[in-house]
Amino acid sequence: MIIRNRMRVAAAIMGATALALMAGTQTPDARADTQPTIQNLVSAINSGLTTAGKALADTGVSSAPHSTIPTGNGPEMTDAIAAFTFSLANENMAPAGANDWNCKPSAAHPEPVVLLHGSWMNAYDGFARFSPEIKKAGFCVYALNYGQEGLLQQGGLGALIPGVNGVAPMEDAAQEVATFIDKVLTSTGAKKVDIVGHSQGGPVADQYLKFDGGAGKVDQLITFGATHHGTTLDGIATLGRRITDMGFNTLGFSQLLVGQGLIEQVAGSSFYATLDAAGDTVSGVHYTSVATDHDEISTPYDATFLKAGSGATVDNVTLQDGCGIDLSDHLSMMYSPRAVSIALHALDPAGHPDLVCEFNPYVL
Template identity: 25%
Template sequence: MRSARWILTAVAALTSVTALAAPPATAAPADPDPVIFVHGWNGGAWNWNDMVSDFKAAGYADDRLIAWDYDHTQSNKTTAEELSTLVGETLAATGAEKVDIITHSMGGLNSRWYLKFLGGTAKVDDWVSIGGPNHGTEVAGLCFDTSCEEMRVGSEFLGRLNEGDETPDGTNYGTWWSTCDGVINPADSTVVDGASNTRTGCINHLALLTDDGVSQQVRDFVA
């Protein structure tokens, strides 16, 4: 059986056909919230190189952009606790009142746990899930980390995360998803009740991170 790592590599190699145009860069607000970028399973801070560059080109200062690394194999609950610490440190260092959180894939799960169960809605202005398995993905059956078990459709973790209100008050929620994702199955698993949910053109899972149209739409959302 081919490994999940192989599947992710194969998906990355697919040709991305984008239906979103790439309009001129949107300028950053005068005093933007710090932005924390949270990668997914088997990812890293490097996943965000293109999008961080786009934010810088739009006028964001370096100290307002944090591409975060964490242990993707551990429980998303543990990662949520670490994210809580990072948010506190970021607010203290910048003097900002709130941060924005932009996530890819599994990053949507640990960050939502932080928002829902660890008081994150009081500290997060805007939350973004790009290609997130918010209601599970069948692909997670091919990997066996604790985090993968939590991403499986019908997992206890997802049951608790999605029970009741999926978008607790205090934070603005936005998702971006594609029917050509290839890793999130079903593709509309990303859609969150109460969020602004955007279906993109035919873009694969990793290409969602480098698509100019998605990048600008995300910048506009958190501005």
Template identity: 35%
Template sequence: MTPRRREPAIAGVIAAAFLVVVSGAAGAAPTADQVPWRWWDGAAYQLMHGLADPPALNRDDCRPTAEHPHPVILVHGTGLNGGNSWATMGTALAAEGFCVWAPTVGAPGGSGSTGGLDSLTGASAPQLAAEIDRVRGLTGADRVDLVGHSQGAIVASFVAATVRADAVRTVVTLGADPAKSGEGPPEFVTAMLGVLSAETTRRDAEATLAWLGDEGVPFARGVRYVAVSSDYDELTGPVVAPIVPGWVDLQVVRLQDGCEADRSGHLTVLASPRAADLVADALVPAAALAEPGGAPAGSHPPRCVAADQMLGVLAPVPPR
């Protein structure tokens, strides 16, 4: 997404055309009116700021509050990174009082701006586990919440069920079918792109089978799962709740329930106001829920804003 060079004239055009993330005072949390509502805003911000992440993300000085006691770690999908994926969702969550981190995981060679292209077991999962440890150490939190998009949903679910089950409270997914998360990362990551060796691919496949466990489900006891899905997702299509054992705490939320005007697709769901509200509601402490599967007590309903599958938001976004 990043050009080889950034001409001043080109940068000026981009700055005028894109709604780039607006930062407040240094170190301050963003406000609701600073949330960018275009799915490309994160990439635009990085383009204009030397690949730096939008200011709402990765604030190591942020400390959880009694209202939002669990740090939130956002996990991007294939070929993306933390900054260009989560400008909208991260800023929206930070504006509501959450502490938000968005690492880049699975970048070939261990660094770079393009993630999700390396081994699940050799790169993405251990890197996410290390970020969980780091964030818990910074904040003193006993557990974190994970929000994953596309392949990031698989990585988050894998880590929550295997190497950090005792450190994860909630896993929220976007652009993923919970019935298929146990199949591991998309095959094209290992096959078509030819990034991984045959041995690494075999190791990842074996780890995926072990992840399913004796009962054959990619979920962990004691972890709450919320899958936000869109009927217009080009990769998943309509999603229904899979049949799972009774001990699995899983809720599938259809984006179009109550808002058929939101036709967000696989990428544009990252900037859907309704999706942002559903994710925020899923991350409130369990004690604040009005009823099982219900909205947080005293909260406002998720917004309903017209959105196109490819273009994203089509109308002004009202405050919640």
């Protein structure tokens, strides 16, 4: 629970501090100036956030969703907690091996690999283990920090925490990914990319493939713990959805705390109704969807699995099949030697025919 609790504590402290500073430590005139912001926050909760963006635009605290391309490379990491800690002070650093814009794909590995991190994460702490391994296997590797958003305009408290991304609407995030992949294709001269995504990176990639021109630009989509069909968060999110459907907008309030990108991932959301209306897959793409049966974030864990539609192929893999000593959960699976070997096998079956089986602990 270390990483999750740190995030919650940091968010609560920063949010409470910000409100205290606005309401209690300024001059009377200054406090009066902040009242529209606080009132807009209350109004947004009551209205289900339907007018939050417009209402907050006049307060100076809103911003358009955007992404950044990490610069510099951090060290290779084999531990999720160490990577998270490093990213707090290095929030826009790429993982080792990523974002070499002079890299040219080889004939053996013609598709560059694009890495898509999960919710409240970044390119570094999401792929500090994967990226250098994929690079050493002979691939050009690229990563961005997508889904950034302002404090009160759909981004929630994550906007206050260093290294937190993936909080903006996933529709916007997919468009950011589209722009980034076009940059990768132009730089490398490649015709297609392979995508490796974790958690929210899965549905963002799905959105890109289905609605933002990605179908002809992606050869493979390889995901780990992806919320392809949403999550119940072990039933908590489903309860929130049911209460919201009864008329009390608990999810709207939660959105102000964690960001719209996370709320959209609740199973049964309108985002998935649109995303999955025509099926799980896109013709011409090979999918590998990896789950861990210890996942406590993307639940039920097998909801990440996909059904192949016309012209697509799917491999659904449970991390513990054939390797019961791997105890990886939602976060630590990105530091699992077995998970890395599954990714490498999907990218290059001939070069990496065997899967690793080693102990890997859970984090949460």
